Amino acid sequence: MSPKPMARPGGRSARVQESVHAAVRELEAEQGRAALSVPAIAARAGVTPSTIYRRWGDLRELLSDVAVERLRPEEPPVDHGSLHADLTTWAQQFLEEMGSPSGRAYIRDALLGDPDGSNAGQCSVYAADQVEAILSRALGRAEAIPTVEVVMDHVVAPMMYRILFRPGLLGADYAEHLVHAVLTALDSPSSRRGPQ
Amino acid sequence: MSPKPMARPGGRSARVQESVHAAVRELEAEQGRAALSVPAIAARAGVTPSTIYRRWGDLRELLSDVAVERLRPEEPPVDHGSLHADLTTWAQQFLEEMGSPSGRAYIRDALLGDPDGSNAGQCSVYAADQVEAILSRALGRAEAIPTVEVVMDHVVAPMMYRILFRPGLLGADYAEHLVHAVLTALDSPSSRRGPQ
DNA sequence: ACCTTAATGCGACATAGTTGCGTCTGATCC
DNA sequence: GGATCAGACGCAACTATGTCGCATTAAGGT
Known part of the structure; x- marks a missing residue:
């Protein structure tokens, strides 16, 4: 369960997930941990914040996913x-x-x-x-x-x-x-x- | 450093600290963990939220303090x-x-x-x-x-x-x-x- | 190609967090 | 004991974050 269970594993959902994970990695590398907020990540990933909230529920859970992947x-x-x-x-x-x-x-x-x-x-x-x-x-x-x-x-x-x-x-x-x-x-x- | 370093250890500051800690314990016992938010704790302790934010900076740090005490x-x-x-x-x-x-x-x-x-x-x-x-x-x-x-x-x-x-x-x-x-x-x- | 269903976008709303400023209180010094 | 100083607190306006309903889009199955 490193990524959240995806009822729809292909296409857009997969793209969104990868895009969000990439945005987390890039933002952290560029501006450090303090700059990591859901709206900032969403903007970077080209996604609305509510998508992140719905899929991960929380900034911590998103970071937890990315961390486990790393x-x-x-x-x-x-x-x-x-x-x-x-x-x-x-x-x-x-x-x-x-x-x-x-x-x-x-x-x-x-x-x-x-x-x-x-x-x-x-x-x-x-x-x-x-x-x-x-x-x-x-x-x-x-x-x-x-x-x-x-x-x-x-x-x-x-x-x-x-x-x-x-x-x-x-x-x-x-x-x-x-x-x-x-x-x-x-x-x-x-x-x-x-x-x- | 179980409580934050207090430049002013006596009187009101001490009362506020104890009151806030007690509010955390009571709220958690009564309504569970999910109900723990800074505004809720502040209201229960008879204190404004900004006081908690200034002294502890964050809900997590406050909970960390209370946890270590326990x-x-x-x-x-x-x-x-x-x-x-x-x-x-x-x-x-x-x-x-x-x-x-x-x-x-x-x-x-x-x-x-x-x-x-x-x-x-x-x-x-x-x-x-x-x-x-x-x-x-x-x-x-x-x-x-x-x-x-x-x-x-x-x-x-x-x-x-x-x-x-x-x-x-x-x-x-x-x-x-x-x-x-x-x-x-x-x-x-x-x-x-x-x-x- | 159509239909079903889930995921996303959008926008209004609610809640949480931040900050400047005035007031009050506790500590220190006389 | 009283004056002074510094830090903590309350208040209120403001910003940012999180939530939710609804319309739209796209993926998977038939």
């Missing part, structure tokens, strides 16, 4: 030949992208205009899919792997927590530290109990 | 005689309060209307203080303890991540599972490296 990873995680290297690289990149000022803004937008939580859930699914890809590749190499849930709990969640609640504590080696701890703990019994 | 724990964590019991009980209570619909709403409010991140940071400080109290008490009993950062990373952060991004995955035993994993891992070498 947070979608374009490529599968890079293969570095080992689980440790793959996870570390991916986590570092994740932390860098999400922890940047614009990344934080997108995450906040995604959380913000999201009455039912589906957009935020989509972000989590994106991360879980990437992790899943890394893990299954490692499994193909006959490496010992943790569950997806363990990685979400002990790598993704701590990074996101600091991004949202403690932005001052984002060190460059934090991602590496978390990944190392999770993989080292693979030998201890408690981490093999699986999720939940 | 998220502050009233009492120190209960003493159950052991680190495991103390942490488990506290985490379960934390998850229950924060994961409830109203708790999620407060967290979202606190994150939302928070330009500089200080309100969200305050929430994290509240949790860290509670954990700190539990740990230092356990230290007094000569128990082996993890660092505050380890608990924040592997207990608090995963719970908060699910609350915000995956509200469907909140099981009753999730808090217990996380606490158990952290305390069991105390014997493994990787968890004694400390934070960062």
Whole structure:
């Protein structure tokens, strides 16, 4: 549900949606976040404000849609030949992208205009899919792997927590530290109990 | 900074602040969240809207203030005689309060209307203080303890991540599972490296 | 090609947010 | 205790944003 469900997926509706999304991106790039208002976006997109209000309901929900679209990873995680290297690289990149000022803004937008939580859930699914890809590749190499849930709990969640609640504590080696701890703990019994 | 910095802490300013906060709480309790608008709050508080706009700037920042005030724990964590019991009980209570619909709403409010991140940071400080109290008490009993950062990373952060991004995955035993994993891992070498 | 239905545009209206200015109150200094 | 100063508040006019009914247009199915 990154775009709103479109009962009429083709033609004008699709053009309007793309035009509005483009207007949001352009306006933000040119005049910054403060200039983002529904009337301004509508004018830029060549659309009446009421169209936006009807389709998205709210500036926040529109921004949430655009944010989720931007947070979608374009490529599968890079293969570095080992689980440790793959996870570390991916986590570092994740932390860098999400922890940047614009990344934080997108995450906040995604959380913000999201009455039912589906957009935020989509972000989590994106991360879980990437992790899943890394893990299954490692499994193909006959490496010992943790569950997806363990990685979400002990790598993704701590990074996101600091991004949202403690932005001052984002060190460059934090991602590496978390990944190392999770993989080292693979030998201890408690981490093999699986999720939940 | 739970209330805005008040250049004039006494008398009328304090009365206005308390009156506005009370109006927010009452209106939300009586008519629900949708009824919360600045004019409505101002009318209920016996204040003109412009006062609220000048002091808080925005409905979101006002709600963020009220939310942080509500998220502050009233009492120190209960003493159950052991680190495991103390942490488990506290985490379960934390998850229950924060994961409830109203708790999620407060967290979202606190994150939302928070330009500089200080309100969200305050929430994290509240949790860290509670954990700190539990740990230092356990230290007094000569128990082996993890660092505050380890608990924040592997207990608090995963719970908060699910609350915000995956509200469907909140099981009753999730808090217990996380606490158990952290305390069991105390014997493994990787968890004694400390934070960062 | 026609028909049905949903999406859009338009404009009037309601609500929310902004600003300048005068008044009042709390704090500080004598 | 009284005078002075600065900041907070109320008021009111104004602007911007959000809502709604109705006519029009276009997409999908027959």
